[in-house]
Amino acid sequence: MTHPNQDNKHLGGEVFNEDCLSFLARYDGPALDLVYLDPPYFLERQFSLEAASSRVSFQGDWEHQQIESYCEKIAASTGGDSLVRYLSFLYPRLAMIRKRMSERGSLFLHIGQREGPYVRMLLDNIFGLKHWRSTITWQRSHPHNNLTRALGNISDFIYYYTASDDFTFNLLHTPHDEVYLSNCFSNSDERGQYALAPIIQERSRKGHHYEYNGVTPPHGWRLRRETLEAYDKEGRVHWGKNRAYKKVYLHEAKGAALQNIWTDIYNITRTEVDRRKYPTQKPEKLLSRIVELSSKPGDLVYDPFCGSGTTLVSAKQLGRRVLGTDISAAAVEITTDRLGAITQAKAGSLF
Numbered sequence: 146m147t148h149p150n151q152d153n154k155h156l157g158g159e160v161f162n163e164d165c166l167s168f169l170a171r172y173d174g175p176a177l178d179l180v181y182l183d184p185p186y187f188l189e190r191q192f193s194l195e196a197a198s199s200r201v202s203f204q205g206d207w208e209h210q211q212i213e214s215y216c217e218k219i220a221a222s223t224g225g226d227s228l229v230r231y232l233s234f235l236y237p238r239l240a241m242i243r244k245r246m247s248e249r250g251s252l253f254l255h256i257g258q259r260e261g262p263y264v265r266m267l268l269d270n271i272f273g274l275k276h277w278r279s280t281i282t283w284q285r286s287h288p289h290n291n292l293t294r295a296l297g298n299i300s301d302f303i304y305y306y307t308a309s310d311d312f313t314f315n316l317l318h319t320p321h322d323e324v325y326l327s328n329c330f331s332n333s334d335e336r337g338q339y340a341l342a343p344i345i346q347e348r349s350r351k352g353h354h355y356e357y358n359g360v361t362p363p364h365g366w367r368l369r370r371e372t373l374e375a376y377d378k379e380g381r382v383h384w385g386k387n388r389a390y391k392k393v394y395l396h397e398a399k400g401a402a403l404q405n406i407w408t409d410i411y412n413i414t415r416t417e418v419d420r421r422k423y424p425t426q427k428p429e430k431l432l433s434r435i436v437e438l439s440s441k442p443g444d445l446v447y448d449p450f451c452g453s454g455t456t457l458v459s460a461k462q463l464g465r466r467v468l469g470t471d472i473s474a475a476a477v478e479i480t481t482d483r484l485g486a487i488t489q490a491k492a493g494s495l496f
C-alpha cells in the first residue's frame with residue numbers, strides 16, 4: 146500500500162494527525178470493516194465562527210442537490226445557518242468514509258440528542274434508509290436534579306448503519322436483570338433454577354400433532370415427538386396441570402439478547418475502570434461492545450475523530466487491526482501512548 150501519510154504529521158503507524166477528510170481522500174489501504182465516529186458535537190458558537198465560505202458546497206458523485214435543499218430547509222426552520230455549517234462539515238466526511246468502507250462493513254455514529262436527528266438524515270442519504278440497522282440510546286450519566294423547564298438530558302444516540310445487507314454481526318447477550326431473574330427463574334430441581342419456555346403450539350404446524358403423556362394440545366407441540374421424548378427422559382420438561390413447558394436452566398441461559406437501550410455502561414466520569422485522559426473520552430466497555438458486535442478478529446477498525454483513541458485501544462485488545470485520525474496533535478499523542486501500552490501479542494498489524 147502507498148503510505149497514506151509520508152510527512153512529519155505521522156506520529157504512529159496507526160494514528161495520523163490530520164483532518165480525516167484529506168486523509169481518506171488519498172487513502173488507498175485496505176477497506177474499512179468497522180467505523181466508529183464520535184465527531185465534535187454541534188456547538189453553535191464553534192460553527193458560526195467558521196468562515197462564511199464553509200456554507201454548503203458539495204462536490205462529487207453523491208446526491209448533493211438533495212442535501213443542499215435539505216440544508217436550506219434546516220436553515221429556514223432553525224433561523225440561522227450554523228447548524229447547516231455543522232452538517233456541511235460532516236456530510237463530505239461521512240460520504241468519504243462510506244466510499245472507503247468494505248461492502249460487509251458497519252458504521253456507528255455517536256451524537257448528542259439535539260443535533261442527532263439532522264445528522265441521521267445525512268446518513269440516510271449516504272447509506273440509504275434500508276441500511277439503517279438500529280439507533281442505540283446510551284445512558285451516559287446518572288439522572289440529575291438541577292433542571293429548569295426541561296427533562297434531564299442524560300443520553301446520546303449511536304446510529305448504526307451497514308454498507309450492504311450482507312454484514313458482520315455477532316449477536317451479544319447481557320446478564321438478565323434482578324427483577325427478571327426473580328420473576329422468571331422461580332422453579333428449581335436438582336440441576337438448578339429454571340424458567341418455563343412454552344412447548345405447546347399456538348398455531349398448527351404439520352407433523353407436530355400427536356398425543357404425549359396423555360396430552361393432545363389443540364394446535365400440536367412445538368417440538369417433534371423424538372425431541373420431546375428426549376427432553377422428558379432427561380427431566381427437562383416441567384409438567385403442569387394440562388400444560389407442559391421446557392425448562393430453561395439459569396446456568397445454561399445466555400442472558401438477554403442485546404437491545405437498543407444501553408444503561409449498563411458507565412461513562413468515564415463515573416467509573417474508576419478507565420482513567421480519563423481526554424475531555425470527551427468514551428469508556429472502553431462501550432467501544433468493546435461495538436467492536437465485538439460488528440467485526441471479527443483481523444478486521445480493520447477506523448476512528449476518524451479518534452480523540453484519546455478509545456476505539457483503537459478496545460479494537461486492538463480484541464485482535465482487530467486499527468487506524469485512526471485526529472486533527473489535534475495532543476489527541477494523537479495520547480492515542481499513540483495508549484496503543485503502545487497494549488501487549489503486541491494481542492495486536493493485529495495494519496502496515
Ligand SMILES: C[S@@+](CC[C@H](N)C(=O)[O-])C[C@H]1O[C@@H](n2cnc3c(N)ncnc32)[C@H](O)[C@@H]1O
Nearest residue numbers: 164165183425426427450452453455471472473
Ligand atoms: C468527541 S472527540 C472524540 C473522543 C473519542 N471518542 C475518545 O474516546 O477519546 C472529537 C475529536 O474530533 C477531533 N476532530 C475535530 N475535527 C476533526 C477533523 N476534521 N478530522 C479529524 N479529527 C477531528 C477533535 O480534535 C476531537 O479529538
